[in-house]
Amino acid sequence: MISGRVRGLSPYRTETTPCKVKLSSNELPVKFPEEVKRKIGEAVSSIPFNRYPDPKAQELREIIAERFGVSPENIVLGNGSDELIQYLSVSVGELKEGVVYPVPTFPMYGICASTLGREKFEVPLQEDFDLDLQGFLKVIREKRPALAFFSYPNNPTGNCFDEEKIKKIRNEGVFTVLDEAYYSFSGKTFLADAVQREDTVVLRTLSKVGLAGLRVGILIAEEEVAKELNKVRLPFNITYPSQVIAKLMLTEFYHVIEEHVKMVIEERERLMAELCKMDGVKVYPSHANFFLFKTPYPAGLVHGELIKEGVLVRDVSHLPGLEGCLRVTVGFPEENDAFLFALQKVLRRL
Structure with missing residues (x-):
């Protein structure tokens, strides 16, 4: 009894593989101060x-x-x-x-x-x-x-x-x-x-x-x-x-959001610059909190190897015009450093 147009749909896909460093969903990295958590708790209660x-x-x-x-x-x-x-x-x-x-x-x-x-x-x-x-x-x-x-x-x-x-x-x-x-x-x-x-x-x-x-x-x-x-x-x-x-x-706490947005913009530029130093890695310009990059190796292979290193990014190579591309969200500085270290390790291994 389900409509044919519904049967023909493919559901929206997201990346849910558990990893220590998750840079796949374009979420803003935020560390909420204890005061924020307390005020939210009081408001919700x-x-x-x-x-x-x-x-x-x-x-x-x-x-x-x-x-x-x-x-x-x-x-x-x-x-x-x-x-x-x-x-x-x-x-x-x-x-x-x-x-x-x-x-x-x-x-x-x-x-x-x-x-x-x-x-x-x-x-x-x-x-x-x-x-x-x-x-x-x-x-x-x-x-x-x-x-x-x-x-x-x-x-x-x-x-x-x-x-x-x-x-x-x-x-x-x-x-x-x-x-x-x-x-x-x-x-x-x-x-x-x-x-x-x-x-x-x-x-x-x-x-x-x-x-x-x-x-x-x-x-x-x-x-x-x-x-x-x-x-x-x-x-x-x-x-x-x-x-x-x-x-x-x-x-009351919009400044917390603004501080983290500013951090991500700065980290985006740093992270893209570091990737550009890696042999064979191509980085695409971005105005968002993520960017595309491409390595000399198949995207699916690099994606899987990064997961082995505990880092999750998004494989977008199946999309039209994005052959070989991966998308990475800009995270906290320590998360970005972990991604850089993992990618260097994967590229050396491959």
Whole structure:
């Protein structure tokens, strides 16, 4: 009785192999001070767990709005960005109209389209991992998709696409989503467009700034667009603990997040520079908290050997255009040093 379109889906894959050093999921490394842990414990212990949370998460939306310099009415919250991608896939255009996005990119764009039976148009990236503008224009003009997704910076390549190319694609009349999950590490944004235009929204998340366990995704849009998208939002989708902890971290303890983001940006540059010194290793530019690299050996082999050394990275070599590539998340300095030591050891062994 299960739909054929569901039977044909492949579930989202993540890397769960247990390792001492885990640099595979683009999480922010954070050491929460004891004061933070104590305050969170006190806040959570006061939650009336027999009650539903605020269905609008109004206080949290106000805090996020102030931090981003927008109005609470510009914001729709989701149980992670994944839920917001699903809402957009349901709401924008008609289901008979397709969805377009580059590949390789974050797989949830395609998964959400497939669950709804929407046609998918995947445009391969250029060799430099930038958008193939002519490829996009051809698809849009011939197939008329209603919705376009751009990960900005792109996951897994780490680069920000050319801003003018995105604008030219949007000018073809396609509703454009800028998924800025890694904004904290790039500083590049389409936020001003999102609050003014009816054809542009921006996605952000708390998952990449040390709060992945809370599952708080943020959609920023022009007020009328946000109002319409809010109609498909599931009730009580932001849990009581998530609201309470997020409010505390984004106000009283936001400096902790900022300090760790700064550390990761500095470590990213150090780590990439160290890899560039290794014979035969190619490192790709990144504006995110991760980057791609390639060795002279098969990616699957290097991935497996690193696991033997207790270090977990992501093998992305199966994705189009990424043959031989691995993706590593930037961790604490000691984790990054362990990765460098392990990779040197593996390369010598191979």
